[in-house]
Amino acid sequence: MTAHLRPVVVLIVFFTLLTGFVLPLALTGAAGVVLPYQAGGSILTRDGKPVGSALIGQDFTAARYFHGRPSALTGTDPKDPTKTVPTPYDASESGASNLGPTSKALIDRVRGDIKASGLTDVPGDMVTTSASGLDPDISPEDAALQVARVAKARGIPPEQVAALVAAQTRGKLLGLFGAPTVNVLRLNLALDAAGQR
The missing domain is CATH 1.20.5 (Single alpha-helices involved in coiled-coils or other helix-helix interfaces)
Incomplete structure (x- = not known):
C-alpha cells in the first residue's frame, strides 16, 4: 500500500x-x-502623483470632466449593514448587476438615464453598465455627445475639446478587433494638462 x-x-x-x-x-x-x-497596474500620474489606473474607471461627476459608463456596483451601507448603497467603480465590489433585458428595474434606469441626458438618441455605452462595472473606456460617439457640456463648463471652444477627444481615441486592436474607444481618465488628464483645470 x-x-x-x-x-x-x-x-x-x-x-x-x-x-x-x-x-x-x-x-x-x-x-x-x-x-x-501593464504588470504594474497601468498607473497614470499627474504632477508625479498617481491618480488612477488606465484599466479601472473612475466616478467623474463634475460637468467639466467627461463621464464614464454607468457603474452598477453596490456595497454594504456603512451606516446599516443590512442595506446596500451604490459604490461606482469600487474594484473590491466588481461584478455585473445581472439584470436581464426584460428587467423592469433595468428598463426604468436606462429610460431615466436617457431622459436625464436630454437626448433622444444615445450610444448604448452611455446608458448601460459593463459586466465588471469598472470599464474605463467609452465610445467616441459617447465622448462626442459630452463635448459641448465639457467645453461650456471649462469656457473653451468645443473644437478644442473635440480635438482632444480625437487625439485620445484608440482604434480597433490590430485594426480588426473590437471597436474604437476613448479612455476617460486619459482624456480628463489631457484636458487638465491643456491648462484648463
Whole structure:
C-alpha cells in the first residue's frame, strides 16, 4: 500500500509547488520584464502623483470632466449593514448587476438615464453598465455627445475639446478587433494638462 501511496503524495506535492508557486511567480516575473507598465497596474500620474489606473474607471461627476459608463456596483451601507448603497467603480465590489433585458428595474434606469441626458438618441455605452462595472473606456460617439457640456463648463471652444477627444481615441486592436474607444481618465488628464483645470 505504501508503494502506491508514495507516488501519489509526491505528485500532489510536486504539482502543488509547480502550479501554485513556481508557475505564478515565473509568469509574474516575465510579465514584469516584458510588459512592466501593464504588470504594474497601468498607473497614470499627474504632477508625479498617481491618480488612477488606465484599466479601472473612475466616478467623474463634475460637468467639466467627461463621464464614464454607468457603474452598477453596490456595497454594504456603512451606516446599516443590512442595506446596500451604490459604490461606482469600487474594484473590491466588481461584478455585473445581472439584470436581464426584460428587467423592469433595468428598463426604468436606462429610460431615466436617457431622459436625464436630454437626448433622444444615445450610444448604448452611455446608458448601460459593463459586466465588471469598472470599464474605463467609452465610445467616441459617447465622448462626442459630452463635448459641448465639457467645453461650456471649462469656457473653451468645443473644437478644442473635440480635438482632444480625437487625439485620445484608440482604434480597433490590430485594426480588426473590437471597436474604437476613448479612455476617460486619459482624456480628463489631457484636458487638465491643456491648462484648463
